[in-house]
Amino acid sequence: MPAVTKTSRTSSRLRLRRRRERADLRRSEIITAALTVFAKHGFANTRAEDVAEQAGIAKGTLYLYFDSKEAIYEAALEYAMTQLRELVSERLQSATTAAERMRVFVGTRMEFWSAQGELYQMIMTVGREKHQKKRTAKIIRESVDQINLLLREGIERGELRERPVEMVGWAVMDLIRGMNERRVDGAQPTTIAQDAEFITGIALSYFR
Known part of the structure; x- marks a missing residue:
């Protein structure tokens, strides 16, 4: 041998x-x-x-x-989420204040899903099916955790008043998802920049 x-x-x-x-x-x-x-x-x-x-x-x-077709869907979803995470991370590097970072986070997510309209519609449909709900909930939880982290960083730097962040994280995520759906359906009258500014203002006003 x-x-x-x-x-x-x-x-x-x-x-x-x-x-x-x-x-x-x-x-x-x-x-x-x-x-x-x-x-x-x-x-x-x-x-x-x-x-x-x-x-x-x-x-x-x-x-x-x-x-299976479902396995392809799950891989496509993970592929899209990886792209989104990398894009958000890259853009956050140039944002310094809590307001800038929140605005970038919200605006980037909206811009990304607006460009992926068909995929977003599919996620909204398939992601609500019973066998996909756990996976969808995990993805949403991850996004809420990212929002909460941005808020906690603002608190630690003294930019925001010390207050619980969990409910704000969920509220921000719900606003993002709602506006995304309306935009994909062609029913959102405002721009992405206007939406990001509005959501940021609503979220940060709680900490002032």
Whole structure:
């Protein structure tokens, strides 16, 4: 039996990494294709073969990466949430005061989902289904925690008066979601900047 050398181990690790990178790329391509098809036909009317066709792969190949349409939806949702987290984090770096950070947080989320209107509508529909409610609640809880963190940071820096933040976090999130839905439906008369300013003013007034 030939000896396993350092070079062969390195080569094996490199091949494994390349296979993983190719698999990650293919998953990304499938998710992108799924978002296109979901936006066009809606989640309920989309078939797995529609996604496979859009991705340019065989239906059997699709099932090597996702075992169901619901699994594709969950991966697409996580993909979108990761993009949103990174975008919010990046923009918050240039915001200093509590008001600026809240305005950036709210405005970025609204801008992101406005650009992803079809996906947002799908999330609002599928996310309310019984088997998805726990996942949806977890995502909303994470967002509320982010809002609460921004508020606590403002309190620690002495910009905001010491007060409980939990209810404010939920109120801000409810306002964001409501305005997002109306905007996606074409029924929100104000701009994203105006909405962000309004929500920020309402939230911070509680701490003054």
